[in-house]
Amino acid sequence: MKDENYLKANNARSLWHPMTAPSDSLNNPPTIITGASGTRIRDVDGHEVVDGVGGLWNVNLGYSCQPVKDAIAAQLDRLPYYSIFRGTSNDCVIELAEELRAFFEPDGLTRAFFTSGGSDSVETALRLARQYHKIRGEAGRTKFLSLKKGYHGTHIGGASVNGNANFRTQYEPLLPGCFHIPAPYTYRNPFNESDPERLAQLCLQALEDEIAFQGAGTIAAFIMEPVLGAGGVIVPHPSFMPGVAALCRKNGILLIADEVITAFGRTGAWSGSRLWGVQPDFMCTAKAITNGYFPFGAVMIAESVAQVFETDESGRAAIGHGYTYSGHPVGAAAALACLAETKRLNVIDNATARGAQLFDGLMRLKDKHDVIGDVRGGKGLMLAVELVGDRASKSAPPKAQPGQVQAVAYQQGAMVRVSGPNVILSPPLVLTAEDATVILSALDAGFAAL
Numbered sequence: 001m002k003d004e005n006y007l008k009a010n011n012a013r014s015l016w017h018p019m020t021a022p023s024d025s026l027n028n029p030p031t032i033i034t035g036a037s038g039t040r041i042r043d044v045d046g047h048e049v050v051d052g053v054g055g056l057w058n059v060n061l062g063y064s065c066q067p068v069k070d071a072i073a074a075q076l077d078r079l080p081y082y083s084i085f086r087g088t089s090n091d092c093v094i095e096l097a098e099e100l101r102a103f104f105e106p107d108g109l110t111r112a113f114f115t116s117g118g119s120d121s122v123e124t125a126l127r128l129a130r131q132y133h134k135i136r137g138e139a140g141r142t143k144f145l146s147l148k149k150g151y152h153g154t155h156i157g158g159a160s161v162n163g164n165a166n167f168r169t170q171y172e173p174l175l176p177g178c179f180h181i182p183a184p185y186t187y188r189n190p191f192n193e194s195d196p197e198r199l200a201q202l203c204l205q206a207l208e209d210e211i212a213f214q215g216a217g218t219i220a221a222f223i224m225e226p227v228l229g230a231g232g233v234i235v236p237h238p239s240f241m242p243g244v245a246a247l248c249r250k251n252g253i254l255l256i257a258d259e260v261i262t263a264f265g266r267t268g269a270w271s272g273s274r275l276w277g278v279q280p281d282f283m284c285t286a287k288a289i290t291n292g293y294f295p296f297g298a299v300m301i302a303e304s305v306a307q308v309f310e311t312d313e314s315g316r317a318a319i320g321h322g323y324t325y326s327g328h329p330v331g332a333a334a335a336l337a338c339l340a341e342t343k344r345l346n347v348i349d350n351a352t353a354r355g356a357q358l359f360d361g362l363m364r365l366k367d368k369h370d371v372i373g374d375v376r377g378g379k380g381l382m383l384a385v386e387l388v389g390d391r392a393s394k395s396a397p398p399k400a401q402p403g404q405v406q407a408v409a410y411q412q413g414a415m416v417r418v419s420g421p422n423v424i425l426s427p428p429l430v431l432t433a434e435d436a437t438v439i440l441s442a443l444d445a446g447f448a449a450l
């Protein structure tokens with residue numbers, strides 16, 4: 001490894017960071033992470049902290065997963081790569097598809113299409129949704145509906161259904177035919193409704209109105225995160241996603257669950273769809289599927305959708321889509337080992353217990369610190385604290401404040417993430433009670449510093 005001075009001097013010289021202005025990297029040098037074990041990460045200065053972010057919502061099992069490392073090493077030796085395009089397959093990917101089918105069978109999902117990550121998975125689902133309708137002779141169903149505040153990755157299709165201006169404005173024009181409805185975001189919403197159940201009904205009404213306005217026969221799919229992540233951990237009322245699913249079914253619209261964050265236990269259920277009792281037509285996964293050990297993703301496909309493709313006689317079912325790394329054998333080996341570990345550790349129990357501990361702790365911090373406007377989460381290990389300038393008016397906090405909380409919390413032993421006015425937590429699902437205490441006291445110091 002190059003020494004500390006080299007790394008600090010050269011970080012911004014030849015490297016552009018995602019989601020960062022290049023000038024920011026020069027003016028505010030990032031923390032350079034050089035090691036990790038268990039639930040902790042270590043920086044170039046030797047400072048070690050609890051990783052309250054879990055990599056980027058993906059390191060569910062922590063950083064010391066020996067079975068995954070062994071599986072990757074063995075697979076690198078045996079077959080480092082072969083494509084699964086027309087005419088070839090590999091042993092690992094076949095086994096993984098079978099394992100995922102068993103894992104997601106309660107969600108009604110029985111086929112897998114592999115990708116290199118979350119944005120790829122979203123793009124795949126959007127494209128296959130349009131193709132599904134074309135196979136069935138409904139070529140006019142091309143539009144997509146989604147939620148404001150939703151995040152669906154950064155490819156052009158995904159950015160088009162994204163509901164956050166930051167990821168759109170500089171890249172327009174995006175895909176035509178994408179429309180957004182209000183998210184069931186209780187703290188701030190256009191209806192001024194503070195009751196989550198009534199808000200869910202209002203958002204469902206907005207969806208129904210939009211379907212009628214666009215014409216159901218023009219809409220291919222509705223895409224949503226069961227719990228909105230990057231948009232600030234927005235947990236819908238339990239009636240919301242089932243209501244969406246019912247409207248979709250009634251109108252022949254496919255439901256795409258974007259579970260890039262929520263699949264594999266993050267919400268305390270094995271999938272976000274299962275949390276709400278919904279069976280989607282497509283489920284986008286990535287992130288925890290390989291726990292950060294390998295870039296990988298999978299779109300899971302409902303049996304009913306699979307049947308349409310598999311019994312097609314129109315000649316329209318050839319999938320003209322796929323990635324060089326679709327079904328990468330090393331990724332598949334990593335995913336198999338992660339899935340086995342995820343099940344062996346039954347991570348949903350700890351996600352639920354530690355999620356409750358963090359949520360209660362954050363609510364106590366809200367009593368103590370006026371800068372906290374809202375605390376969200378309470379379903380597994382996805383939580384957010386929304387900072388405000390003034391509680392009564394819910395005015396935005398000074399721009400620098402979330403970053404100040406992050407910096408102080410880091411010095412006090414915990415890495416947290418900031419996104420707009422939100423401080424976000426998505427730690428490994430193997431977090432200990434002691435780790436959670438460290439995160440809470442680090443945040444306490446962070447809020448106090450404002």
Ligand code: PMP
Nearest residue numbers: 117118119151152153258260261
């Ligand atoms: N969908 C959701 C819900 C996500 O949270 C993300 C990533 N945070 C993506 C899609 C995109 O995934 P990736 O960054 O792996 O392309």
